[in-house]
Amino acid sequence: MSTGVSIVGAGLSRFGRQPGRTGRELALDAIRAALLDAGLAWTDVQVAFGGSDGSGLADTLVADLGLTGIPFTNVKNGCATGGSALMSAVNAIRSGSAEIALAVGFDKHPRGAFDPRPEDWGLPAAYGEAGLMVTTQFFGIKIARYMREHGISERTLALVAEKAYRNGALNPNAWRREAIPADDIAAADMVNDPLTRFMFCSPGEGGAAIIVTSDAVAARLGRAVRLLGAATRTRRFGSFEVFSPSIQGTGVPSSVSADAAAAAFAAAGVSPSDVDVVQVQDTESGAEVMHLAECGFCKHGEQEAMVAAGETEIGGRLPVNTDGGCIANGEPIGASGLRQVHEIVTQLRGEAGERQVSAPQIGFTHVYGAPGISACTVLAV
Incomplete structure (x- = not known):
């Protein structure tokens, strides 16, 4: 099904520690960059949506x-x-209530781990007192089980992270811009077995903005990237998620990422085999491994051979996280999903510079987060 929606502008702030700058200022950087990219003024925007996890209310950006x-x-x-x-x-464009719409996400997180309150997630205080709100434990548990079931080695986790830092070094907006060898990643301090310090992203800082329009406006502006499909989903019964790390029911656990990806591909009328460049959530390197299969790009267990053969590299068969992903850019919660879209738009336009994929036609983005939610898009030129 055609959505009749195009992306005409994409903008980013820099990512990483930026002392003296607020999350709101990073959002403004991204919005102004997106407007400039689209050739539009703020007065052209007819409706806007945006937010952050902890850096303020997006609607107040109108003051600036x-x-x-x-x-x-x-x-x-x-x-x-x-x-x-x-x-x-x-949806505002699809409904006809606007022809030019803005989406913005931003955050500025302090150093250290995220510190969610159990009560905010419908959990008893004792859950946090037992240390179960520490998300690194969940990621360690989930990938350890996955590796055991599907024959994935710890070496693959190190190679995925190595790729992230190598790609980040080619991205002028990335936070981590120094390559780290796989051996050093594997030998780094263990956080939660089997994940070492360099396999994780860090809570970070950044803003990202996307401008979408109707087909009529896109035709007038040019440089449009078509949004073929988009979907968001929440977890179903039997899933294995952040803050609910147990398997309920019987059989194979359900996957919210698989549900969202399938819905996005169905809306787009294409399949994973049609995709030329991919962004998947890599909160840690194990997440990239699992999400490649959950989103339909390979069968479970095939990731080991894919990574070893270089298929997910910029010059490989299926380039993944070409901007360095969350591992190299950090995780400003509000901005990450739109950063992914910005990267795919940049790739499809052929404007990614040193990290450019060869002539991509269709791109895919996937984000996953607590307590079991996923959003995916399929884009094309």
Whole structure:
């Protein structure tokens, strides 16, 4: 099904520690870059959606952008905040209520781990007192089980992270811009077995913005990337998720990432085999491994051979996380999903410089977060 929606502008702030700058300022950087990219002014935007996990209310950005009176809705949906903002903007175009819409996500997290409160997630205080709100434990448990079931080695986890840092070194907006050898990654401090320090992303800082329009506006502006399909989903019974790390029921656990990806591909009318460049959530390197299969790009267990053969490299058969992903860019919760879309738009336009994939036609983005939510898009030129 054609959505009749195109992306005409994509903008980023720099990612990483930026002392003296607020999350709001990073959002403004991204919005202004997206407007410039589209050849539009703020006064052209008819509706906006955006949010952050902890850096303020997106609608208040109008105080700096201009008091034009447009509807601006705040979105807060965990790691899917950016993806949910984009879905809202897309639906505004689809419904005919606007022809030019903005989605923005931003955050500025302090150093250290995220510190969610159990009560905010419908969990008893004792859950946090037992240390189960520490997300690294969940990621360690989940990938350890997956590796045992599907024959994935710890070496593969190190190679995925090595690729992330190598790609980040080619990305001028990335936080981590120094390559790290796989041997050093594997030998680094263990955080939660089998994941070492360099296999994880860090809570970070950054903003990302996307401008979507109707087909008529896109034709006038040019440089449009078509949004073929987009979907968000929440977890179903039997899933194995952040803050609920147990398997309920019998059989194979359900996957919210698989559900969201399947819905996005169905809406787009294409299959995973048609995709030329991919962004998947890599909160840690094990997540990239699992999400490649969950999103339909390989069978479970095939990732070991794919990674070893270099298939997920920039010059490989299926380039993955060409901008360095979360591992190299960090995880500003509100911005990550839209950063992924920015990278795919950049790749499809042929504007990625040293990290450019050879003539991609279709791209895919996937974000996953607590307590079991996913957002996916399929884009094309």
